[in-house]
Amino acid sequence: MASAYSAYHGAKSSQFTVTALGRWSILTKQLPAVDKVRVLHVYDFDNTLFRTPMPNPTLWTGPTIGLLATQEAFSNGGWWHDNRILAATGEGAEKEEERAWEGWWNEKVADLVKLSTKQPDALCVLLTGRSEHGFGELIKRMVTSKGLEFDMVSLKPRVSPANQSFQNTMHFKQLFFEALMETYQQATEIKVYEDRPRHTKGFRDFFAEYNRRQTEAPTRGPITADVVQVVDSSTLLDPVVEVAEVQHMINQHNTTLTKEPSSKSKLMIKKTVFFTSYMIGGDDIKKLLKLAKIPASVSNNDLKFHANNILICPRPCPTSILEKVGGMGSKMLWEVTGTACFDNSIWAAKGARPMDAGKITAWQPVPVEERFSFETTVGEKVILRIEAEDPKEDEYQSLFANKSHKRKHNADEEWAARSVQYAGRNESRGFHSGRGRNKGGNPGRSHRASRGGRGGRGRGGHGYRSLDDVDPKGQSNDGPPGSFGRGRPMGGQPSNGSDLQSYY
Numbered sequence: 207m208a209s210a211y212s213a214y215h216g217a218k219s220s221q222f223t224v225t226a227l228g229r230w231s232i233l234t235k236q237l238p239a240v241d242k243v244r245v246l247h248v249y250d251f252d253n254t255l256f257r258t259p260m261p262n263p264t265l266w267t268g269p270t271i272g273l274l275a276t277q278e279a280f281s282n283g284g285w286w287h288d289n290r291i292l293a294a295t296g297e298g299a300e301k302e303e304e305r306a307w308e309g310w311w312n313e314k315v316a317d318l319v320k321l322s323t324k325q326p327d328a329l330c331v332l333l334t335g336r337s338e339h340g341f342g343e344l345i346k347r348m349v350t351s352k353g354l355e356f357d358m359v360s361l362k363p364r365v366s367p368a369n370q371s372f373q374n375t376m377h378f379k380q381l382f383f384e385a386l387m388e389t390y391q392q393a394t395e396i397k398v399y400e401d402r403p404r405h406t407k408g409f410r411d412f413f414a415e416y417n418r419r420q421t422e423a424p425t426r427g428p429i430t431a432d433v434v435q436v437v438d439s440s441t442l443l444d445p446v447v448e449v450a451e452v453q454h455m456i457n458q459h460n461t462t463l464t465k466e467p468s469s470k471s472k473l474m475i476k477k478t479v480f481f482t483s484y485m486i487g488g489d490d491i492k493k494l495l496k497l498a499k500i501p502a503s504v505s506n507n508d509l510k511f512h513a514n515n516i517l518i519c520p521r522p523c524p525t526s527i528l529e530k531v532g533g534m535g536s537k538m539l540w541e542v543t544g545t546a547c548f549d550n551s552i553w554a555a556k557g558a559r560p561m562d563a564g565k566i567t568a569w570q571p572v573p574v575e576e577r578f579s580f581e582t583t584v585g586e587k588v589i590l591r592i593e594a595e596d597p598k599e600d601e602y603q604s605l606f607a608n609k610s611h612k613r614k615h616n617a618d619e620e621w622a623a624r625s626v627q628y629a630g631r632n633e634s635r636g637f638h639s640g641r642g643r644n645k646g647g648n649p650g651r652s653h654r655a656s657r658g659g660r661g662g663r664g665r666g667g668h669g670y671r672s673l674d675d676v677d678p679k680g681q682s683n684d685g686p687p688g689s690f691g692r693g694r695p696m697g698g699q700p701s702n703g704s705d706l707q708s709y710y
Contacts, residue, residue: 221368222388229367230382231358232342237329238357244327246386246396247318251334251345253401253440255315256307259295260440261285262448267478267591267607274592280455281462281470288455289340294447299344306351312439315399316354323355329390331358333382335375338363376405380412387416391426401436409433449475449590456592471594478589478607482523483515484531484538484582493578497545516540516582522605523586536584542577544569 224237252258261271274285282288293299322330338361362378365371372378400406413431420428460472494513518531546569
């Protein structure tokens with residue numbers, strides 16, 4: 207970035223005036239005179255001052271998160287260039303503005319901004335690489351609602367006031383820093399607050415090089431520079447809102463490609479299904495975990511606690527199986543009657559495989575006073591991905607991220623083929639979280655055998671109950687199905703609930 211270091215070096219000092227510097231700001235306020243400023247305070251916006259929502263890693267695959275952040279992948283610029291994403295923070299801009307986006311600010315940094323404002327010889331600047339034309343008004347509304355006052359609010363324009371193009375955000379900010387320091391030549395200190403380690407290092411290198419040049423061919427003299435590394439304070443959007451906004455972004459991208467032919471591909475959201483199961487609620491998970499008799503010699507650091515589902519089948523559930531369990535969203539009531547473990551492993555801890563649960567033969571009955579019932583919901587554990595549209599791909603094939611694993615034959619035939627190894631067992635797959643028992647029937651029969659009419663028959667649609675394990679804070683209860691808890695189903699009924707299916 208040597209070109210950035212020397213962008214203004216040797217330029218005439220008349221280029222650096224308070225009026226010229228003011229063109230970097232979206233505010234109309236008059237900047238203080240040069241002789242009034244001794245300290246320059248510059249604050250980054252995203253995840254420094256404001257706890258900006260990031261793509262949710264429990265919703266999207268790693269490659270998709272990278273794609274969302276790649277400006278060139280979308281005609282509208284992606285996650286960081288679509289102002290609808292930032293405006294969707296919390297309950298949306300209209301409601302959040304009324305309460306000043308309470309809970310979304312890094313309050314420690316906000317307090318520092320207020321102290322900077324009170325310091326008479328300090329120039330207080332908000333500097334962000336977000337585009338001026340896309341985010342200027344929104345960010346102005348946000349900081350105003352919070353009661354924060356800046357001398358300058360500078361976003362990245364299409365070109366600099368001197369008609370220079372920007373290679374990237376780093377280049378933009380370095381050009382700004384140089385204009386700032388060359389304008390306020392009597393300032394002896396500049397302090398920058400930044401959350402990204404790569405930018406922190408880049409700025410420190412920039413100021414070191416700037417001061418080196420000032421000793422060789424001074425234009426204003428060296429300046430004491432301090433780049434403060436701020437702890438990343440990113441947050442997450444509501445999962446349903448996030449998927450809806452990303453779908454809107456994709457729709458805009460695809461519409462643009464229809465009107466303006468491009469080398470870019472049309473995109474779509476697809477899902478990868480890890481397993482279909484009876485999902486267990488958070489309160490019941492806690493109850494189940496209390497029944498686990500973990501040896502004192504086993505450290506909690508060696509275990510991963512799940513107990514959050516009873517497996518129906520791995521990967522996407524074939525239609526015939528899904529119908530037998532009542533369809534997505536179907537409810538089923540279970541009673542815990544016993545506990546067990548296999549090879550000193552609980553759930554997926556210590557490398558136990560899901561199918562190991564089928565090898566359990568010794569079950570310990572739960573005392574009558576400790577038994578309890580819990581309700582489950584049929585759902586999927588999925589993660590979403592964004593890929594190019596593929597007209598040759600059918601709905602079932604789209605559920606697999608690895609194209610080589612896609613099967614063109616009937617999904618139900620695949621299920622039957624893979625089930626041969628379980629012939630002779632009473633369990634349909636042999637690795638359910640809880641071994642089912644037909645209420646009042648043969649204890650050796652699986653819970654699947656008791657489905658007849660109790661859990662409903664219709665599929666109920668591929669509703670996105672897949673996010674049952676994503677809470678509002680973005681925490682996940684995901685994980686392989688467990689081997690814990692002998693139980694029996696006590697009947698259920700189909701249930702329709704809000705989901706993400708309608709968003710794509």
